[in-house]
Amino acid sequence: xxxxxxxxxxxxxxxxxxxxxxxxxxxxxxxxxxxxxxxxxxxxxxxxxxxxxxxxxxxxxxxxxxxxxxxxxxxxxxxxxxxxxxxxxxxxxxxxxxxxxxxxxxxxxxxxxxxxxxxxxxxxxxxxxxxxxxxxxxxxxxxxxxxxxxxxxxxxxxxxxxxxxxxxxxxxxxxxxxxxxxxxxxxxxxxxxxxxxxxxxxxxxxxxxxxxxxxxxxxxxxxxxxxxxxxxxxxxxxxxxxxxxxxxxxxxxxxxxxxxxxxxxxxxxxxxxxxxxxxxxxxxxxxxxxxxxxx
Amino acid sequence: xxxxxxxxxxxxxxxxxxxxxxxxxxxxxxxxxxxxxxxxxxxxxxxxxxxxxxxxxxxxxxxxxxxxxxxxxxxxxxxxxxxxxxxxxxxxxxxxxxxxxxxxxxxxxxxxxxxxxxxxxxxxxxxxxxxxxxxxxxxxxxxxxxxxxxxxxxxxxxxxxxxxxxxxxxxxxxxxxxxxxxxxxxxxxxxxxxxxxxxxxxxxxxxxxxxxxxxxxxxxxxxxxxxxxxxxxxxxxxxxxxxxxxxxxxxxxxxxxxxxxxxxxxxxxxxxxxxxxxxxxxxxxxxxxxxxxxxxxxxxxxxxxxxxxxxxxxxxxxxxxxxxxxxxxxxxx
Numbered sequence: 010x011x012x013x014x015x016x017x018x019x020x021x022x023x024x025x026x027x028x029x030x031x032x033x034x035x036x037x038x039x040x041x042x043x044x045x046x047x048x049x050x051x052x053x054x055x056x057x058x059x060x061x062x063x064x065x066x067x068x069x070x071x072x073x074x075x076x077x078x079x080x081x082x083x084x085x086x087x088x089x090x091x092x093x094x095x096x097x098x099x100x101x102x103x104x105x106x107x108x109x110x111x112x113x114x115x116x117x118x119x120x121x122x123x124x125x126x127x128x129x130x131x132x133x134x135x136x137x138x139x140x141x142x143x144x145x146x147x148x149x150x151x152x153x154x155x156x157x158x159x160x161x162x163x164x165x166x167x168x169x170x171x172x173x174x175x176x177x178x179x180x181x182x183x184x185x186x187x188x189x190x191x192x193x194x195x196x197x198x199x200x201x202x203x204x205x206x207x208x209x210x211x212x213x214x215x216x217x218x219x220x221x222x223x224x225x226x227x228x229x230x231x232x233x234x235x236x237x238x239x240x241x242x243x244x245x246x247x248x249x250x251x252x253x254x255x256x257x258x259x260x261x262x263x264x265x266x267x268x269x270x271x272x273x274x275x276x277x278x279x280x281x282x283x284x285x286x287x288x289x290x291x292x293x294x295x296x297x298x299x300x301x302x303x304x
Numbered sequence: 305x306x307x308x309x310x311x312x313x314x315x316x317x318x319x320x321x322x323x324x325x326x327x328x329x330x331x332x333x334x335x336x337x338x339x340x341x342x343x344x345x346x347x348x349x350x351x352x353x354x355x356x357x358x359x360x361x362x363x364x365x366x367x368x369x370x371x372x373x374x375x376x377x378x379x380x381x382x383x384x385x386x387x388x389x390x391x392x393x394x395x396x397x398x399x400x401x402x403x404x405x406x407x408x409x410x411x412x413x414x415x416x417x418x419x420x421x422x423x424x425x426x427x428x429x430x431x432x433x434x435x436x437x438x439x440x441x442x443x444x445x446x447x448x449x450x451x452x453x454x455x456x457x458x459x460x461x462x463x464x465x466x467x468x469x470x471x472x473x474x475x476x477x478x479x480x481x482x483x484x485x486x487x488x489x490x491x492x493x494x495x496x497x498x499x500x501x502x503x504x505x506x507x508x509x510x511x512x513x514x515x516x517x518x519x520x521x522x523x524x525x526x527x528x529x530x531x532x533x534x535x536x537x538x539x540x541x542x543x544x545x546x547x548x549x550x551x552x553x554x555x556x557x558x559x560x561x562x563x564x565x566x567x568x569x570x571x572x573x574x575x576x577x578x579x580x581x582x583x584x585x586x587x588x589x590x591x592x593x594x595x596x597x598x599x600x601x602x603x604x605x606x607x608x609x610x611x612x613x614x615x616x617x618x619x620x621x622x623x624x625x626x627x628x629x630x631x632x633x634x635x636x637x
Binding site for chain 2: 120244281284285289293
C-alpha cells in the first residue's frame, strides 16, 4: 500500500477530502460574513442559524411538499434570503447608527431565538437527509474511492464562491456595492438606493449561508445545533483571513479546512482546536489577518 | 472602538450630586439589609446562585462597561475557575477559601493568556477572538483528564471555612457566599474609582487620545482583562462550592452569552445594574426550568428587545427617568 508520511495514502486522502469539504463550508460562510460586514458593518452572528435554516427548509420541503434536492438548492436560499431581508428591513436597519457591537448582540439574540425554536420543535438530535439519487455512490479514482456527493459539494461550493466573487468584482451591481462600502453617503447622492442595497446584501449573505446549509444537509445530519457548532470556527477563520477581501475569505476558508483535515491524520486529539491555534499564531505574527487591511 | 455603546453608561461616583449620593447610600443600606434577611424568605441555594451570577456579571461589566471591551469568552474564567476550585478542594483537600483563591488565580492566568492575544485587535474582532479562544478552552476541558469530560467534577465537599466553620450548613454557606460577593463588589468599586479605573474610562471614551496622552493603552486593557477574569473566577469558584460540582455547562459559549445579557439587561456601565440583570435572568431560568419551554428562545428575544428598545438597561433607564434625575443621578444621552 502506498504510504505518505507514514500514513496509508487511502486514509490521508480521505481526511484531506473531509478537510476540503469542511473548508468549502468555511469558505461559503466566511464569504457571506465578509460580504455582510463589508457593507453593513455588522458581524452576522445569525449566520450559523441561517445555515441551519437552509438545511431545515430543504428537509421540510421534502417532507411536506415532496420538493426534491435540486429545487431545494434554489428555493431554500431564496426563502432564507427573504427572511433575512425582512429582518434587516424591520429590525437590523435600526442599529446602523450605533456601535457595531449592537449589531453583533442583536444577531446573537436572533441566532439564539431561531436555534431555540427549532430545538423546541424538532429536538436536539440530528435527522438524516438523503442525497439525490444522481449523486449517490462513489467513483474509484485509482488511489481512493470518492463518494460522488462529496465531490459535488467541493465543486459546487467552489463555483458559488467564484460566482459571488465575480458578482462583486465584475458586475455593475457589485461596483455599486463596493462604492457603497467606501462611501455610502456619496453613492446615495449619486441616486443609488443605498438602503435597498443594504437589504439585498444581507439577503445575499443569508442566502449563501442557507445554500451552504442545503449542501451540508446530506453530509452532516440536519440538526438545530449544526449552526452554532460551525459559526465559532468560522469566526476564527474570519479573524485569520481578515474581512478586507472577498478572495481572502474564500482562500482562508479552504486553507483552514484542509489544515483541520490534515491534523486529523497526524494528531487527531488537536483537530478540534487546530483552527483556533492557527488563529492565535496569526494574531502574533500578523494582527490584521492574512488578507486584512483594517485592524 | 467608537464610544456610542457607552452612551448608556451612568456617571461615576465623582460626578454624582449630593442627593444622588444620599439616594445611593440609602439604596445600598436597604439592599444590604435585604440580602442579610433574604434566606428567611427565599430558597438559599437560589439566592447563592443569584449572588454568584451577580458577581460574575459585575466582573464582566468591569470590562464592557468601564473599559469598552466586549468579551465573548468570559465563560472560560467562570467555568475554568469552577473546575480549578472543585479540583483543589476535592483532590488536594484545600480549604474553601483557598479553593476560591486558587480558582481566581487560575482564572487570572487564563485571562492573562487570552487577553494577550485578544487585545491585539479591537471592537468586533476582539469579541470574535475571545469567543474562539474560549471555545478552544471548552474543547480542552472536554478532553483534559482532571475535568472528567462529560461527567464533570462531582460531589465536591464544601469543607470548613478557616478550618472551623462548617459550610455544609446552608446558612453558614449563604453568609459565606454573601461575604465573597461583597468583597468582590468592594474590589470592583475600589478599582473603577482608582486612577487605574479613570484611565480605563478615558480609553473607553477615546482610545486615540489616551494613547496621545502617553498611556500604554494595551497594558491597561490587559490589566482590566486580568482583573475582570480574576473576579469572574471568584464567582465561578464560589458557584462550584455552592452546587458542589463543576461541569462543561459553565465553560460553554452559551454562558458567555448569558453574562452579556445580564449586563445589558441591568445596564452597561452601571455599578449595580448587572446585579439586577443577573437576578432577572436567574429567576427566569429557575421559573422556566420546570417547564418544557426552552430558555434560549426567551433569552434570544430579550436580547433583541434590549438591543432595539432599551440599550441603557434597567438601572440605566432608571437613572435617566424623571425620578432618577430628581434624585440627582446623572446620565448621558
